[in-house]
Amino acid sequence: MPSEIDIHEKLPWHALSAQEALARLATSPDGLDEEEAERRLKRFGPNRLRPPARRGPVVRFLAQFRNLLILVLLAAALITALLGHWLDTGVILAVVLINAVIGMLQEGRAERSLEAIRELLTPTAYVRRDGHLGHLPADRLVPGDIVQLQAGDRVPADLRLIEANELAIDESPLTGESLPVRKQAAPVPEDAPLAERASMAWSGTLVTGGQAIGVVVATGERTELGRISEMVRNVETLTTPLIRRMDAFGRWLTGAILLLALATFAFGTLARSYAWDAMFMAAVSLAVAAIPEGLPAIMTITLALGVQRMARRQAIIRRLPAVETLGAMTVVCTDKTGTLTRNEMTARMLVTAEGPFDVEGVGYDPHGAVLHDGRPVDPGTRPLLLELGRALVLCNDSRLVEGPEGWTVAGDPTEGALLVLAVKLGTDPERLRREYPRLDALPFDSRRAFMATLHHDHAGHAWVFVKGAPERILHRCTHQRRDGRDEALDAGFWERQTEELARDGLRLLAVAMKAMPRGTTELEEDSLDGNFVMLGLVGM
Structure with missing residues (x-):
C-alpha cells in the first residue's frame, strides 16, 4: 500500500515516468485487486466532490434582516403598533416581508445553480481490476486504479x-x-x-x-476540479457598494x-413646559414619520427587476444587491473560452480555384447560406463545392448532434465546424x-500537421x-480542381489567398484529395508526398 507522500496532491506526477508512477502507487497495468481497492476506498473516500454547504430557507430568510435600515423599520413597526397606528404597522411590515421573501427566493435559486460543477464527474468509468476490464461507478475509483479512455469519455479522476x-x-x-x-x-x-x-488527464475534462x-x-x-470547487466554496463574501452606501445612509438617518x-x-x-x-409621544411620532419605509421596497423591486433581466440572459445573480455592483464596475477580468465566447468554431470563409465564398451562420447550427460576390449560391450547381463538402465529411471524426438545447458536436470543435460547413455545402454526412x-486513417499530429483518410466506393475506386x-x-x-476538371496548381494564387x-x-x-490504385487498403505516409489535387481553403 502506498505511503501518504505517494498520493499527496503536490507530488509532480506529470514529471514522473509511467513506470515510476505505477511503482509509487503500488499498482500495475493489470490494476488493483478488489480487496486492495476496497481498502483504498475506505482510506481515501469516494471519488466525488463534497456538496457545497447550503443555507436552509429559514436561515436565508433571517439573513435578509441583517441590514440597519430594515432593523430601523422593524423598530418603527413596533412603536406604531404600541401607538395603535395599525395601518402604518401593516405597511411597514409588508415592506420588510416582501424584501425578505424576494431575497430568500433569489438566493435559493442561485445556490442550486452553483451545484452544477458536481455534474462534471462522469457516472461510470472503464476500469481494469484483477486484469479484467469492466464498467465501474466513478465514485468507487481509488488511487492506483487503471482507467481506459476513448473518444466521448469524460475523464473520471x-x-x-501510461x-x-x-x-x-x-x-x-x-x-x-x-x-x-494533445x-x-x-x-x-x-x-x-x-x-x-x-x-496528465484531468478530472471532468472531455476526450475528443x-x-x-x-x-x-x-x-x-484532491483533483484539480476539486480544488476549483473548494475555491468556489471558500470565496470571501464582500459587501457591495450599494449595501455599504445603504448602511452608511441608515446610520446617518x-x-x-x-x-x-x-x-x-x-x-x-x-x-x-x-x-x-x-x-415623548410627539417625539416618537416624529421619528416614525421621518423613517422612509418606502425606500427598501423601491430598492428591492428595482433590484429584482434587474435580476430577472439578467436571468433572461442566462446570468445567475446570487444576491440582489450584486446587480448594482455590475453597474459600478470599471474593469472586468474574465476568462474568454465559454464565457465571452461559446467554445464553438465557425467556418466563415472558403476559397477555391473558382474564387472566394462567404459562409453565413453561427456555431454548430448547420443552416446558413453560401455567398459568392455577396449573392447566395446553390452549392448543388457547383460541383467543386460538393467535392469540397465530401472531403470535409469523410476526412472527419466528429458527429453533429441535435439536442433539446440546439446543435452540438461530439468530437473536436474544429472538425465540428468543418462538418457544419459540409452540410451548408449541400452534403448528407x-x-x-x-x-x-473508410478503410484507413492517419490521425492529425503536430509533426505531420495534417489528417488523411482512405475511402472506397462500392465499385472499388479508392481516394485519399x-x-x-x-x-x-x-x-x-x-x-x-476548377469547373469539374484538374489543372496545374497555381501556387502563387493559393499563397496570396492564405496571406489575405x-x-x-x-x-x-487546406483540403485536398487524390485517387489511389484499386485494391489500396492501407495508408502509408510515404504515399502521401505528392500528386494531390487542391480543393480549397477554409477560414474559421
Whole structure:
C-alpha cells in the first residue's frame, strides 16, 4: 500500500515516468485487486466532490434582516403598533416581508445553480481490476486504479497517462483553452504549468479523440476540479457598494432621527413646559414619520427587476444587491473560452480555384447560406463545392448532434465546424459515410500537421482525402480542381489567398484529395508526398 507522500496532491506526477508512477502507487497495468481497492476506498473516500454547504430557507430568510435600515423599520413597526397606528404597522411590515421573501427566493435559486460543477464527474468509468476490464461507478475509483479512455469519455479522476494513442482532450472547463490538447505518456518538466502537463488527464475534462490508459493519482477533493470547487466554496463574501452606501445612509438617518426626536422632546419639556409624556409621544411620532419605509421596497423591486433581466440572459445573480455592483464596475477580468465566447468554431470563409465564398451562420447550427460576390449560391450547381463538402465529411471524426438545447458536436470543435460547413455545402454526412466507407486513417499530429483518410466506393475506386496546415497540403499538391476538371496548381494564387485570410485573423485549413490504385487498403505516409489535387481553403 502506498505511503501518504505517494498520493499527496503536490507530488509532480506529470514529471514522473509511467513506470515510476505505477511503482509509487503500488499498482500495475493489470490494476488493483478488489480487496486492495476496497481498502483504498475506505482510506481515501469516494471519488466525488463534497456538496457545497447550503443555507436552509429559514436561515436565508433571517439573513435578509441583517441590514440597519430594515432593523430601523422593524423598530418603527413596533412603536406604531404600541401607538395603535395599525395601518402604518401593516405597511411597514409588508415592506420588510416582501424584501425578505424576494431575497430568500433569489438566493435559493442561485445556490442550486452553483451545484452544477458536481455534474462534471462522469457516472461510470472503464476500469481494469484483477486484469479484467469492466464498467465501474466513478465514485468507487481509488488511487492506483487503471482507467481506459476513448473518444466521448469524460475523464473520471486525475490520471497519469501510461499509454496514449493520438489522445486529444478538451480542457476548456479547467484551463480555458478552446482547442483540444494533445496528450502523451512521456513525462514533462516538473515546472510545467497545468495547461502544459501533457502526460496528465484531468478530472471532468472531455476526450475528443484517440485512446489512452491512465493510472488514477487523485480522486474527489484532491483533483484539480476539486480544488476549483473548494475555491468556489471558500470565496470571501464582500459587501457591495450599494449595501455599504445603504448602511452608511441608515446610520446617518438613524442618528439624525434620534437627534431630532431628542431635540423636539427637550424643546417641548424644557422651553415650553409641556408634559413630558405628551412630548415623548410627539417625539416618537416624529421619528416614525421621518423613517422612509418606502425606500427598501423601491430598492428591492428595482433590484429584482434587474435580476430577472439578467436571468433572461442566462446570468445567475446570487444576491440582489450584486446587480448594482455590475453597474459600478470599471474593469472586468474574465476568462474568454465559454464565457465571452461559446467554445464553438465557425467556418466563415472558403476559397477555391473558382474564387472566394462567404459562409453565413453561427456555431454548430448547420443552416446558413453560401455567398459568392455577396449573392447566395446553390452549392448543388457547383460541383467543386460538393467535392469540397465530401472531403470535409469523410476526412472527419466528429458527429453533429441535435439536442433539446440546439446543435452540438461530439468530437473536436474544429472538425465540428468543418462538418457544419459540409452540410451548408449541400452534403448528407450519413449518406456519404455509407457510400464511401473508410478503410484507413492517419490521425492529425503536430509533426505531420495534417489528417488523411482512405475511402472506397462500392465499385472499388479508392481516394485519399487530407486536411491540415496550408503549407503542408500545398507542398503535396500538383493540381487544383476548377469547373469539374484538374489543372496545374497555381501556387502563387493559393499563397496570396492564405496571406489575405490570415491577415483577417482566420484560422486556416487546406483540403485536398487524390485517387489511389484499386485494391489500396492501407495508408502509408510515404504515399502521401505528392500528386494531390487542391480543393480549397477554409477560414474559421
